[in-house]
Amino acid sequence: MSAQDFGFPFKPYGIQEDFMKELYNVLDQGKIGIFESPTGTGKSLSLLCGSLRWLYDQERVSAQITTAERKEAAADEPDWLKEYTVQHEQKTQQSERQLRRQELQERIDRARKREQSERRNKSAWIARQHVKKTKTAQEQGNPNDSEDSEFLLDEYDSDDTSNADGRKKPSSAKSESQSNLSADVQELLRRLDTQNTLTSSSTSEKVDTMQEDNDEVDELKIFFTSRTHSQLSQFIREVQKTNYADSLHSVGLSSRKNLCINKDVQKLNSVHRINEQCLELQKKSSGKRCECLPTVSEKGRLLDFRDHALAKVRDIEELVDVGKSLNTCPYYGTRKTIKPAQLVTLPYQHLLHKTTRESLGISLKNNIVIIDEAHNLIDTINSIHTITIHSKQMRTALSQLSQYLQRYKARLLGKNIVYIKQIIMIVKSMIKFMESTIQHGKTSNKSKEKILNINEFVHELGIDHLNMFKIEKYLKESKLARKLNGFLDMKKKKDAQDKLNNPEHEAENDPSVSSIPILNQIEALLMALTNADKDGRIIAACENDDEYIQYMLLNPANEFKAIVEETRSVVLAGGTMEPMSDFLTHLFPYVEKDRIHKFSCGHIIPEENLQVLTVGTGPTGQKLIYNFEHRSDTKLIDQTGQIIANLCNVIPDGVVCFFASYPYMEQVYQRWSHAESGNILDRISKKKKIFREPRAANMVDATLRDYALQIDTGESGAILFCVVNGKMSEGINFSDRLGRAVIMVGLPFANLASAALVEKIKYVKEHANAQGASGDAGKEYYENLCMRAVNQSIGRAIRHKNDFATVLLLDERYDTTRIQNKLPGWIRESVYECKNFGQVMSRTASFFRDKRQQ
Template identity: 25%
Template sequence: MHSYLIDGLTVLFPFEAYQCQLDYMKAVVECLIKGQNGILESPTGTGKTLSLLCASLAWLEQYKIHNSDSNEAPVQIIYASRTHSQLAQVVKEFKSTDYNRMKITVLGSRDQLCIHPEVKNLENSSDKISVCREKVHRKTCLFHRNFEISKLDIVKLPPMDIEDLVKAGTQRKFCPYFAARELKEKADIIFMPYNYLLDAKARRIHKINVRKSVVIFDEAHNIEQQCEDAASVMISSLDLASCLDDITKVMQWMIKSQSSEYLSTVSTDDNEENNIDANALTITQDQISSLKLKIMKLEELLDEMKTTKGNIPSPGDVAFKWLKSAEIDFTAQGDIQQLQDINQFIAARSGSIFRSNGHSLLKLAEFIETVHPLDENGQPCFTFDMDAQRKSVFKVYIEEENNNNEQQRPSIIISKRPKKLHYWCLSPGFAMRQLCMQNTRSILLTSGTLSPIDSFKTQLAIPFDIIIQNDHIIEKNQLFAAILPRAAGNKHILTSVYRTRQNPEYQEALGQTLHNVIKNIPGGVLVFFPCYKMIDEVVATWKNNATYEIMNQRKRVIIEQRNKTRFESQMKEFNTIIENDQRGAMLFAVARGKLSEGIDFSDKSCRAVIIIGIPFAPHQDRRVIAKRHYLDEMNRGNNKEIKLGDVWYNQQAFRAINQCVGRVIRHRRDYGAVLFFDQRFGDNTDKLSKWLCPYVHTVDFTGMMKGLKEFFAQYSSNSTAQQITHPIQQAFFASVTHSTTMMTSITPKSVTHTVSSEDILQTTLKQS
């Protein structure tokens, strides 16, 4: 274990740290000591997760010592990532640190944690929630009862990820879901998915208290979209009609269950669902009748609404006024609770008395709470009409329901075509400000691909005082990066704009170029396309002219599957080929897809990443159009020559590209190539990750083939990769006497503070 003195704080690190890791830990420590927010960008393979954990836990350990006499709730580190597989990897890193004695928990849903045989086999997550709550309430869940009995022993469990906790719960017959929640109260660090933090509803439900805590968002390159999605919601005429159908059946059951004739027919041998009296539902008949009238009014008004014209949505207060017309406003906590109670009642009895699962009731409750959000204590966040800022940030888009849904509609009112009402949040800053307003100590965003930083921090609309953009730890001879503007033979321009990508000549030229290039690349190759449709089209062409067969002979071609089960079997097949077939394999994947992040393609699993085209979002997508229009409107009165919608549109595409590029170098001794098959990259190198830019050059086909051959030749005959040492590491440790533990005081080079200049995007978005 090695020890470093950073701003007066001793940080223990499992290995000799590189300069970029020390710079990174310096930035983390500074954020936490000063109680400031930070944006921390460090390329994949530079050990950012380990640096982040060690620096933050070292600070927390010292903070707890200095504040041991405080009567306030303990300060915690809340560590969020996008997927549970990513969190499992972080927990694995945590166990390798000297801080693994600290208390942790990993929060997950019942989908991951429930072990009750009946509940875990339900297909729908909402059903699992409702049935679980019912069983807990009625004390019919053995695992929850055992959890209640064993709480004192459970809190003594060693650090566990979700898989470990499920295994322990299964063996000892206690509930892992409630165990994770119990461990949260005393944990030093809590791991959870993004949505638990960004969604105010989820924070309240899971009782997540971020006050004075350190909030970390790992893999934060997706956080803008995650923030917007957390504050967006949709409801349809079909949903409302289903709500009415559910409530009508409940009302009929309430009347029937109170009759003496019905009660006399209920045998003590009847099943649990039927042998229940009216007291099982706490809502009164008057309350449920009032709720039904409100929903009938909502359905009637939605049917009368006009669909959105010209793809330009209406201000957010349309949804506000729609609810208000049915007497639903910021005091709607009672309505929300009643909807949830009825859903729980129905879900626990589905398949017997009721055919419905009550899902639509939860959708309506979610819609109401999104428009009228509640804080962590269940109180309304806003007690006034929607102000100008919220009107501009939120937009309403109304469209007609699919004809198939219309035939299924169990509606009381079928006079008009059914509609869908989308309530979109178009500013990620709304969710981030709501989080920040809970009095967090620091919010840290980290990833290998956050650039461009200026627009990123401005979109999120909270102050970021400390920013770091690390260089990579590799040497120049470990990466070959080139832009290829023309195909093999120098005849066809490579550009996959929409009008070109369907051209058979372009598709054939692209195929010829690809199958020639992979001749000079060993091991695995990842080829990223803008969309699945393009993969389907080019593969169909290549299969017709034998190009695909030639590729498959050189490297086994595997095409990314959208189905989760088939995808997992594909990955096993890919790994088997990489290990056993010298030719290697080539994966055709989609930018922003499963293969672009979260999977470790280290060493020979990925010796090259090839980018085909630029993955712009579908320009006709309604939400994309709304976002671009929103940004352009925000820029009115400023610099009219700059269209902020276009700036954002381009940035999102290149951030996805930079994420794909990160698949190729996974650690300090790794090496590989990054190839851009599109001439447009020549004019856009400034949009690539900062660390990558010095490596990139434009070449013709002959130059690329020669360069690749020479690049991989240096690694073909010996273990050169194992001999690579980094000059920064050599310089830094040259004067250090090696021992089991080293104490070093550092002065990082690349931490910056407040950015000196703001572009037009920042100036405008600050006003939104």
Template identity: 25%
Template sequence: MKLREWQEKLSEKVIQALRQNFLVALQAPTGSGKTIFALHVGFKVKERLIFVVRTHNQFFPVYRELKTYYSDKDLAFIIGKSSACLYTSEDVDPQDIYCNICSAYKGLTYKLTIKDPPSIFLNKLKEEGKSANFCPYYSLLDSVNYAHVIIMTYPYLFFPWLRDLLNIDFSKYIIVIDEAHNIDNISSIDEKRLSKRSLDQAISQARSNEARRILEKLKNTTSKLIHPDEKNILVSDISELRLSDDEIRILEDEYSDIRQEMIKSGKISKNYIGNILRFLYSIQDERIKVFSYSDSLVAKYIISSDFINILNDENLTFMLMSGTMPPLDYLKNIIGINRREIIYIDVEKAVKSKVSGSYECFISLDVTSAYALRSEEMAKKYASYLLKIFYNSSLHVMAVFPSYEFMNKVSRHLSNINYIKETPDTSIEEVMISIKDTKSLIMGIARGKLSEGVELVSNGRSLISDVIVAGIPFPPVDDYLKIRADAISKMLKKDISDELIRIQALISVKQSIGRAIRSPNDKATVWLLDKRFNSLWWKRELNCLNARKIKL
């Protein structure tokens, strides 16, 4: 295996840091070869590695590099119970699957050898599980015991109750956390939601009049507390949401009966009463606050320290990787990584040269996504920019918006072009099929599925020639952000509100740009469509000091 120049220059430094049990934070652009670098330095230090990724889509790059360069190493991957179960639909919560009475509640008695990409292998394993009556989920769990490389998603590392399920001695592994900028919001994965729709579904599932009465009462209370706004509004009094012990027991009995019936029937669908119960359990935790968000109630942790604390275990060896790694002070102060030894490496600064593809910047001076100025006239201007850029692009165009609301407002003024608009249910597979034969405008939202951690490539090259950042994606300054900023500021004894907002927006913009830079040979055009980008701070942070300024 021939290493790239930057990998050769920095290998020994990282290897020595890992051997001394430093936490290594590696900032390297997309397409620079972070995954193969992690495999290379990891195997120099320990015999086993764990890759922790945000989504199942990110399993494939690890599989690809391992099979290409370390084909003698055994691979295992851990996937959610609802994805691996023989009898579930995709929207089932793992807790709703009653494994103990399932006839397939056992793993394989022989070693799994993963030769296909994880998604293909899983489909084959499920087919084999149906015919031989074994559980793919527990078979995959068993396979971690003999694998040199394990791939898992964030919850299996950061959530203590899932981490304990694995029965892994993590001290024997180099633990590589990919897309590590996402750990800032790790607790959001464990959010619990309550909506009128989920309550209606739970009422239709309930068998007893008592359970239906309780759920109707809860629905009436919820209706009074929710708002349609796409921002977190604190619900200060949640006393009416709390049920009596007897009412909880009635719902638990209903939930248990439905779980058992589903597994016996061999067809497991979403158990909405379980969804309601998990929300009710969560609001008993004093660390949780309840917010209204887009016609739902959301129970959220304010501080992620209970999830992040594993990174502060001095007995474990971590390597954090991202093309948009937050600054070292942000990792320490805001995310809460406070172990004694941290080494932060910005690859391009360390080797004093670019290590991936390049891009040219344009900044528009006549549009802004500032909330108070999001008029129909402004939306039409944005649509005009999108059309003009699209017609002049060589490949697909990705446009990233601050919110669904603004994206929808602009898209109403688009016509006569093929465009794909992200929804909460959009899958990467759907996008790949849609863009296969026709040049397309791909519209997503900041911090969404399409703007982060997604590869749209062919033969190793990006399929995107132009990236449009349609407004600065500042996180909404809502009650959640204010409460979180206040809590962290009190701990640090200084105001971090501005830093929290700016760094999150910067990471989102860099992630968006990264969709077009997937290899060292990629070249892209980046359109920063907001006059607020025309500041020294933004131009410096985005490496756009020589950006050309444009108007319609």
């Protein structure tokens, strides 16, 4: 298969052709692929062309298989009957699937022509924004009973006293409590219950569109996800370069925050408030519906949005423009566009969080999932499913729930009061548990940190008699959090109005009336308590008088398993995926080894454009070991300063230097500023202007701008001190003159004093032993955590085919085979172990001297 076959827009390099072929085979065989391709090697285009070629081929293969199956089924029939049967079935199939496709394509073509025509006359395109408001978008009447009745919960009965549709069912002899069942049985019951809930509690929105959705062709599709909105936009720009752009049906998914076009809602700062206000404006009782969201009788507007969205490959900003031009909500419009789309781009959260996938109507069944920037996938899954609640939030939630219950107690029906009281009891128990844990730590002078299994935590709270699965279901179905937040908003507005009408009246200064959706956090924690006991831990801790309870996910494999099982193929791709062993151990332990395919390619740069040196000794011969025991030694810090000062004499333009942490970078900087160090900062600043990575995120852009300006206009260049895993270790391109050298000071091992890390390592060891694995799995995990951070940092330098740079790894441990094997292949191949610092200087000087002569 040649490059032309893949529709690559340029003449590809050999590694790009290899990448596309390997990717095509992985998708064709339904495997899991782990692909490593350094930044600057055209990874995005290779991913696109390889996967889209496979997607287009599948349509042709599917049609051929269908025809062959029909002929085989009619093998014993006369020829004239065979021909008639095949022709008749082909026509029937066309009338069902192909005809719908044809109709959709005709609508898309018309939308294209309208855009082309209207854009010739820009005023006509803008005029489309002023769509006439329908009567149904106006006020929908008054609240039923009182000003706050809309926040009253509907009647609720627990799942063993009512059917899925809410009707009473015959009482059962079974006890409501299932707490005596085993964890595995409870997990199975929970899954079945969740499936029933999702089936039975469809929203009116789903009901309204059900018939219409059934008429849609659900295309075979690729779900492409990346970490940030900007990375997805960049990916869409790559799609637009390919030969597939004109015929590809693509849509991008994002949050309401990015897609909302209602000006009043956009003004809200909180993402949660935007979501709540959007849902509120869909209620008839809210007084006014959002004019951007079509009513049942205006479904044509959503279809128009779908047609225009598919008319060309667009990024999120362009989809927002389409929504504004049609006065149609892009958030719900993009959801309507998922089924007929062949390529769906979406951020990590939308794909990796099961509840979010279900709410968006995403079906992964037999489709393809490609996860870009997948080096941090495991950490992302852990982060998404880790919940932290602070003691102040618990007390606020308790106050809010108590106020709500007091206000509506006489009007709540069914088992609402029972469940709200249970939730209040759980919150009180958590507060009491936190107070006793921290107090015990103070009086016994022990660590103010406690780690428990889920079952231990539930037992210590004294809530093991409650059925957490039923409480989880109640919170989902009753939408208590949303009702509570609406009630609090109303209370806050009422207090403000009272104060305005009566200046002498002191409005109730109630800290519980907060814009923070606290009950949602409580709900997330309670749902986490229904997870398998072995998959997570509860941490109760106090840091700087800030008390909190945290659920920490230990097993990301279980959360990712549903994606692997539903899809035809999953592809993880990144610039630096090493160490790959972590993915096999912690993400795919249940997958057959022959189903996992690993691919790692070299860089497109000539080998002479990259120099990687290990530096184990300083100018005076002192060994460099930046472990916790030695790194604060002033002699080692001074030796490090001399190394960097000497290197700045021979390295041109920009130097990026990474330290293990902010505190260590500050410690080193302060030492170098003293005369006792030999005025190291003065020596460095004579050659390079010094910049430091700021702690404040809003200062990063300004620092980078000043750093780049100094290199462009200054004679000697600049040096930037950064932190591993900081704001500049990922996503920042130090290409060309911005990064002629990357210096890594030590190995950034995580702090083993962290109880969370200790518990994770303990879990990894236990899991490995249960699987019968050999070796020290805990040590492997700990090293991999460190080296993944190193690889991300040193990958900042070489960013395109003509770039060149040197990488200097300061620590004698970089000379070990074990550590070097965890470097990316393209870096590992260029490693040179320097025996002394003289070799470091001579090789660095000659490297840049050769580049100046070229």
